[in-house]
Amino acid sequence: MPDGKNHNLINITVLAMIISGLYSLSTRADIVFPMEFLNFQTISVFSISYLFGTFFLSPDLDIDSSPYGRWGIFRFLWWPYKVMFKHRGLSHHFIFGPLTILANFTLILIPVLVLAGFNVYRVPVEFIATVVLGIWISIELHILADLVVSEIY
């Protein structure tokens, strides 16, 4: 299976392809493109979430991996996840992988936001959906890359 650096390279390459694909579609007059949704802000939020997913919310949080190490002193927040999931088990399932990672991340994020005085109910649904989509796709790509490479070797 690809190592952490190859996963990063694959994910960044695909992000560049997504952004350039969206840009080239947006310049074509024959295609009606929902520009009111796919604006610069949405694409930026998607890209940042996708990159955060790539570097911090990888399915390899189930082992002592680079994404696990990037959490630094806060890596204890992922320790239960690492202990509960055997490597390349449910964490690398196409549905349960992203679901469990996002669930654990939500359990970490919500108390932090609430303690910081942030009103989580005022966050627009479109923003949350874009963040989840960015993280979700980055995780799916990791799982797909692991699957493809393990089929070849």
Ligand SMILES: [Zn+2]
């Ligand atoms: Zn993996």
